[in-house]
Amino acid sequence: MGKKLKVEVVFGATNYSIAFLLLLVWLFAAAFFYVNPLGSCKYQLTYWRNSLIRSSSIKGDVAIEEETEVIKVVKEDPFKFHLRRLVRDEDKMQLENTGFSCHTQISEVCVSDRPVIIDNYTIHIPSSQPNFTRFMKPYAEVNAHYLVSSIQIVAGGDDNQSNSSPACHITHDVPAVVFSGRGFAGNLYHELSEIIIPLFITTFHFRSQVKFVITDFNPRWVKKYTRILNRLSGYEPINPAENGTVHCFPGGVIGLNYYGLLTLNSTDDIPGKYSMADFRKFLRESYGLKYENVFQIKRERPVLLLISRKNSRTFLNEREMVALMEEVGFEVVVVKPSGMSDLGKFARE
Ligand SMILES: *[C@@H]1O[C@H](CO)[C@@H](O)[C@H](O)[C@H]1NC(C)=O
Ligand SMILES: *[C@@H]1O[C@H](CO)[C@@H](O)[C@H](O)[C@H]1NC(C)=O
Ligand SMILES: *[C@@H]1O[C@H](CO)[C@@H](O)[C@H](O)[C@H]1NC(C)=O
Ligand SMILES: *[C@@H]1O[C@H](CO)[C@@H](O)[C@H](O)[C@H]1NC(C)=O
Numbered sequence: 001m002g003k004k005l006k007v008e009v010v011f012g013a014t015n016y017s018i019a020f021l022l023l024l025v026w027l028f029a030a031a032f033f034y035v036n037p038l039g040s041c042k043y044q045l046t047y048w049r050n051s052l053i054r055s056s057s058i059k060g061d062v063a064i065e066e067e068t069e070v071i072k073v074v075k076e077d078p079f080k081f082h083l084r085r086l087v088r089d090e091d092k093m094q095l096e097n098t099g100f101s102c103h104t105q106i107s108e109v110c111v112s113d114r115p116v117i118i119d120n121y122t123i124h125i126p127s128s129q130p131n132f133t134r135f136m137k138p139y140a141e142v143n144a145h146y147l148v149s150s151i152q153i154v155a156g157g158d159d160n161q162s163n164s165s166p167a168c169h170i171t172h173d174v175p176a177v178v179f180s181g182r183g184f185a186g187n188l189y190h191e192l193s194e195i196i197i198p199l200f201i202t203t204f205h206f207r208s209q210v211k212f213v214i215t216d217f218n219p220r221w222v223k224k225y226t227r228i229l230n231r232l233s234g235y236e237p238i239n240p241a242e243n244g245t246v247h248c249f250p251g252g253v254i255g256l257n258y259y260g261l262l263t264l265n266s267t268d269d270i271p272g273k274y275s276m277a278d279f280r281k282f283l284r285e286s287y288g289l290k291y292e293n294v295f296q297i298k299r300e301r302p303v304l305l306l307i308s309r310k311n312s313r314t315f316l317n318e319r320e321m322v323a324l325m326e327e328v329g330f331e332v333v334v335v336k337p338s339g340m341s342d343l344g345k346f347a348r349e
């Protein structure tokens with residue numbers, strides 16, 4: 001049933017393999033944030049373990065005590081620990097007290113560290129909260145909600161699985177992450193901004209021990225992002241509407257944390273405080289790209305890929321841009337977005 005995480009490394013990649021991914025992210029990073037695209041890249045490791053090691057060396061005994069505490073929690077209940085890291089303050093207290101809490105960043109995200117029973121687009125969450133039923137759209141960007149199917153959350157009941165929930169057909173042993181694969185899917189920019197980055201922020205710290213339950217399931221979309229999905233989850237994505245199967249999970253997240261257009265906010269993102277550099281590193285690893293940085297390319301003129309759109313958001317001064325890029329030392333290759341639908345192939349070329 002589960003598929004082992006597979007990281008493909010493409011050896012012998014050509015000099016072109018620096019690829020559009022870096023360029024795209026650089027361009028947006030440069031445009032939206034104060035990032036110098038060619039500046040030195042420092043990669044902060046954001047795994048909790050590393051930060052613990054760092055803090056323990058700074059703070060001495062107290063931190064080491066904290067560390068053993070955390071490791072104890074992880075040993076007892078790794079997935080609960082990872083789920084609780086997705087919420088903070090009152091939401092965290094509510095999650096600990098009732099097993100369920102929802103917060104609104106831009107869109108709503110709900111977290112349960114108790115059993116989650118998924119019956120098509122209805123999600124039963126037995127918890128000790130007062131009963132409630134609510135509809136939500138598991139997609140990050142509110143503007144796209146009109147395209148996204150609603151799911152129904154039936155929470156509360158009692159602390160007991162034996163309330164009105166249906167019986168499980170398949171019992172999974174890792175948490176579910178439920179999100180819609182529709183929204184503005186089909187547009188690379190929206191897919192990165194509204195699905196892939198939120199998915200990265202929400203699930204990277206699970207270290208592949210999650211299953212994706214994708215509503216509005218589109219096999220073509222799933223195929224397009226196979227490498228990214230396989231790196232974040234060690235299992236095949238599940239289509240809950242496939243055939244009356246009721247899936248049970250030990251916990252779950254419904255919706256994805258999202259902080260705005262192409263936003264990774266290293267001071268604020270929960271749980272990981274990820275930066276654009278972390279995401280870039282993640283993409284590079286997912287696509288097996290060789291170079292971290294333009295200075296590693298041992299080639300007289302590094303290749304710069306310019307993605308040239310024709311109908312909207314066109315560069316009005318494309319010719320001048322190309323001339324300048326060539327002047328500063330790049331070999332410029334202009335591509336049309338239509339050649340980008342096979343991302344793996346595109347990234348290698
Ligand atoms: C909540 O729902 C369960 C199952 O539907 C029912 O048994 C229980 O009485 C309800 N509790 C409240 C407080 O309404
Ligand atoms: C849970 O269900 C069992 C029987 O199904 C019952 O004996 C028990 O009291 C219930 N627990 C709660 C907290 O309602
Ligand atoms: C699941 O729900 C969707 C939307 O409500 C519906 O169109 C579909 O037929 C359902 N699938 C099954 C297997 O019941
Ligand atoms: C429904 O799908 C599940 C998971 O994909 C599969 O294991 C099961 O055999 C299918 N059931 C039917 C009746 O097709």
Ligand SMILES: *[C@@H]1O[C@H](CO)[C@@H](O)[C@H](O)[C@H]1NC(C)=O
Nearest residue numbers: 033259263265266267268269
């Ligand atoms: C990042 O989050 C902090 C704290 O919430 C906020 O003050 C800051 O404006 C955010 N930065 C960006 C670029 O969104």
